[in-house]
Amino acid sequence: MSADLTELYQQVILDHNRRPRNRGRLPTANRVAHGDNPSCGDQCDVFLQLDGDRIKDISFDGSGCAISQASASLMTTQLKGKTAAEAEALYKKFHEIVTTGKEPEEISDLAAFAGVHTFPARIKCATLGWHAALNALKGDAAPATTESHTD
Numbered sequence: 001m002s003a004d005l006t007e008l009y010q011q012v013i014l015d016h017n018r019r020p021r022n023r024g025r026l027p028t029a030n031r032v033a034h035g036d037n038p039s040c041g042d043q044c045d046v047f048l049q050l051d052g053d054r055i056k057d058i059s060f061d062g063s064g065c066a067i068s069q070a071s072a073s074l075m076t077t078q079l080k081g082k083t084a085a086e087a088e089a090l091y092k093k094f095h096e097i098v099t100t101g102k103e104p105e106e107i108s109d110l111a112a113f114a115g116v117h118t119f120p121a122r123i124k125c126a127t128l129g130w131h132a133a134l135n136a137l138k139g140d141a142a143p144a145t146t147e148s149h150t151d
């Protein structure tokens with residue numbers, strides 16, 4: 001990767017940290033899932049408004065390291081408007097990027113996380129929000145409560 005591109009991708013992560021997109025509870029959500037990455041202390045809730053099979057709206061809320069929060073923010077921008085199948089395909093692409101460092105052929109903000117593959121312990125940080133989103137897609141229609149969680 002050229003130095004310019006590396007710089008560009010670092011900017012993507014910094015920008016999502018500074019100005020997280022779609023952050024906060026989504027009042028119209030009909031699906032919610034909690035993600036937890038104890039090895040780093042990252043937490044992420046993902047709220048989905050599903051319209052049939054399509055993600056009409058999405059938000060996240062959470063705390064943790066910069067990678068986890070930037071990745072969750074970017075994830076919401078990538079999944080909004082997508083069908084469940086498209087979301088799964090995007091996750092597969094993102095997972096390949098963060099585990100192998102192999103960049104997609106098209107220029108994509110997802111490639112901003114290619115450098116994560118050199119820090120295997122951080123892969124869970126980068127995929128936390130995505131796991132929560134996919135769990136929310138597969139979950140029950142009623143919002144799950146996290147209030148019974150004691151851990």
Ligand code: ZN
Pocket residue numbers: 037040041042064065066067068124125
């Ligand atoms: Zn982390």
